[in-house]
Every structure is written in C-alpha cells, then in structure tokens.
Amino acid sequence: MKRLFIPNRGDAALRVARAAREMGLEVVLGHAWGDRGPAARLATATITLGPENPASSYMDPARVVSAALATGCDALHPGYGFLAESPELAEACRWAGITFVGPAPEALELLGEKAATLRLARDAGLEILGTGEAARDPGEVLRALRRIGLPALIKAERGGGGRGMKPVRGWEEAEEAVRLAQAEARLATGSSSVYVERLLEGARHVELQFLRTASGEAALLGTRDCTLQRRFQKVLEEAPAEIPEGELELAAEGALRLLEEAGLVGLATVEFLLHGGRLFFLEVNPRLQVEHTVTEEVTGLDLVRAQLGAARGLGLEECLGLAGWAGGGGLGSRRPALLPERGAALEARVNAESAEAGFLPCAGWVTRLRLPGGPGVRVDEAIEAGSQVTPFYDPLLFKVVARGRDREEALGRLARALEETEVVGVETNLPLLREVLTHPDFRERRVSTSWLEEFAASRSQVGGRPHPGGPPERRGRAGADRPAPFPAPSLRSP
C-alpha cells in the first residue's frame, strides 16, 4: 500500500488523509467540481470526479474506480457517507486490483439488507424490535404493523443514516403512512421495500465500536451514546455510554457472533436502542463513522490506521499497535477483547442550519471562521474560511471534540470551546449546542432520542418567533434574513 485514493469530501476526506500522511502514504483526493476542501493540502494529487451533484461524482463507482486507476493508486478508502457501504465499489476495487479499505463486497451486500441483518441479529441472540421481514406489498406492511403494534417505525430496507423512516402513532394514519414511507423509500433508495419496528419512546441511542481482522480476532473498542438527534441524524455524541454491565456483555457477544456470521473484516459499529435497561439491536454500520472521534479520544487509538492495518490483512494486535495501542498485559482470552477507555469525550457537530426554524438548512458563504483550540480540544473541519456551503452536500461545517478525565470535565471543555467558536456568513446551530451543554437534562443524562427536537421546538416558541430568521442578534447576516414570509416548512429526509 503506497498511494491511497480518497473519493470523499469535507471532514471525512480530511480525517482519512491525516492518518494516511502520518503513515507515510501518498494521498490522491477525488472530488467534485469546486469542492476540493481542506483535505487537498495533504494530497499529492487531486482529480475531478464530476459535477457537484453527488450522483454524478462521489456516488458513481465507475468514475471513482477509473479515477483511482488513472492516478496510480493501489488502495482506496471511501471515508464515510457516499459509497462507504457500497458493495459495487468494493467489487469494482477487487476487480481493478485496488485494496478497498473496508469489508468485502459480500459482507457489505448482506449488511446493506437491513431486514436480513435483523434476522441474523436475532439468530445471534440479540433482541430485535420487529419481525425481521421486509415487504413491498402495502397490505403485507399493514399486517406486520398489526403484529407488532403501535407506535411503530416504518424503515426502508436499503435505508440508513435517517433516510426513509416514518413513524406511525395511530391506526387512522397507518395506511397513509405506509404509502408515504414506500414512496420515500423508493425515492431515497430506489426500492419500495420496507420493514417495521416498534417505536420505543424515551429510549437512548447507544452503539458498540468493533474492530475485526481477517484472522477472525476482534476487539470491542468502546461504546458511544448518540441520543441527541434531529431527523434521526446525530448531532451531539459522547463516549463512553452508560450501559448496565451484564447487558453490555450480552450485547457484545451477540454483536460479535453477528459480525462473524457476516464475515466482516475492518471497523463496524453495532447500533442499539437502550430502553428500560435493555438493549435492542438496530443495525450494523460496516465503516468508519462520523462520531468515531470520541472513541479515539477515550482509547487513544487512531481508528483509520486500524482500518488500514485490517485492510492489509494484519492480525488484531498488529492493527491495534499500528493504531497506537500501548499494549499492556495482552488482550487476554476474553471474547471480544475489551480495550480500556480513559475518561470521557464529547463531539458537537456544528451544522449550517437554523435550529430556530425546524433545523432548516442554510446555504451561503462562510466569510469568517474562528475555530476553538486549547487543552483537550480537537477540531475535524469540513470547510474553511471563504468556503461556500452548497445545497448539494450535508450541512456539517466542522466537529468540535473535547475530552476530559470524566464527563463533567469534558462537558466543561466542550462548552468553553463552543464559546470561543465563531462562524460568520451562514446561520449555524451553535446557539442551540451551547444551550444544550448547560441544560440540566443533558448534564444529568435525562434525555431520549426525541429530546433535542422537542427542546429546539420549545425554545423557538419561547422566542415568539415560529418562522425562520434566527435569534435577533443573528439577523442581517447572510442567510439569516430571508425576504418574503413563508409558512414554516416541513422537513423530511429525502
């Protein structure tokens, strides 16, 4: 492995490029027109994949592999998002003789079928929230809903990342919800196949980070709590999660059996809902995740290096050594090996969006940017001062990560870091994030997956301004002031 191709953008491309350069690899960045971003400085070469529209650039496996071949790359790291879980890309790399930094296409194919994965999880001893059967026929979906009861969630069989999900709370709306969910699923994933799950009110979202090598060895690299979400997408994450001891062990064993069954090699996150002290399996993400940073901060590991090691076929201890693990006492006989976590870490995603207007995306130019620093603070940025935030990609501007000896210290650091952060030019969720960090509900872990949306809604009403425009001190800045009144828009994942 000498030259690594990164067909990605923003913080994902930068994160991978940083690890690769530190290991002495050459980096080639594949990007869409006018979207070079902060990773370009670390690249030996950059190549244009195609137009801004991701479907014709970042999401096109043929273009991506041709660009990797044309630039003489012998390995490809997909980052996260776009084609990170694409069996087509993994297959194309195999065919082209390029090392794909991620699982084999067969494993990606299997784990991409969410309902099939649910059945695997159930067989591995994990608790699931539905029947594990996907259906295209609306009548069949309704029958499945009747079997599991309401409230429920309809999910796209090939969905993920919050796409194609629809809650159903009453029987009178069930038929219409099924119709809408299937239409959305077709639009977002190309297939109208959906499955249903019980919707747990008051649950927390927790996840387990695994590394599994070609030798069949595996380690649990820690846990994360990603309960604060909007539109089923995470906004504020932390490590470690608070999970009852016995429950964590059972879940880790079951999750490991599932990963073995799927033949996964590399990094994988297994996601759960924590409700009433019990863990319910949601899905497997067979890739690096946006919030991997908090795990890196509490374990001291570089997860991208671990991935590169696994892709080269190294064993577990070699991979962990490459990732910076100091060792100490060996991994023991425990399966999966559990790495010690030190202290706590939190990550805040700073997005170009108006929390005051139902998290409405805000495009524009970032005219000035002041990023935080100081002890225990890390920034993974997707943009730079002078960058244009376009409607083509997600609204993430940068992530601020803070670590501490305990959660209290990490919280204090993150709050301080966000205080010294400034973004001028586009409206951001910074005011909301600052308020959340000092809110007693969050400080005392009294939150569930619906908390952030409820809090944002209550805070907009208190301000007496249900329509977009942002808090008074933000008005007049680019993107904050919109001409002509319009009704509060309704938002959904496409």
Place this chain on the structure above:
Amino acid sequence: MEAGAEEVARALLLGLRALGAEELEVRGEGFRLVLRRARERQAPGGSLIVSPVSGRVSYSQAGIAAEPGGRVRKGQTVAVVESMKVAVEVISEVEGRVVKVLVPEGARAEAGEPLLEVEVEEEA
C-alpha cells in the same frame, strides 16, 4: 447568461441578502446590472410562493402539475426543495391559480427566490 456570469450573479445575490439591502445597482463600461429583492415584483392581487432554502426544486415530488392555470390550495405542499440531503416541503399559504412558473422543475432556486406566481382566489 454564461456559466461564469451566473456564478457572479449568485454571489451578488448572496451579498445583497447579507447587507439586508433591497436593491443593488452596478454600472460599468457598457453594462448596467440591477439586482432587486423578489418581493418588489409582487403583483397586486397576486402572490409569490418562495423557496425557504436553496436547492433543487421538484413539483412532481409534491404531486402537483406546475403550469399556468394549475390550482393551488391553501396548506397544500406545492414543491419539494432538496437542500443538504433534506427534503424541504414548500406549503402554499394561499388559494388560487398558477400564473407563472418562475423556477422550472429540476432547476436550482436560491433561498427566498420565488418559485410560483399565484393569482389569489377567494376560498370556496
């Protein structure tokens, strides 16, 4: 407009919004460029339905036929604008008929840009 000129115009529009200005006029040798905020074009008795975000506009996703004479109901989703992986539904506040489609299906709209001009009719 050439592609380069369109980019310049978009940047100027964003600048206009940043300044909170109603109108911007640039005069140079052999050209004069005037940018005016959309609401100034609002015809009496008519109404403009604007996009709350910048992004790709789809009327077909909202299930309406965007053409002159087409009916628009109050509270109806008349367009879906896809911005930063979020589908933003544009809801009409008025009852009436479409006079003009200002941003065609599949084209990109800026935040605050009018999509449809609607002749307001009394609610039945």
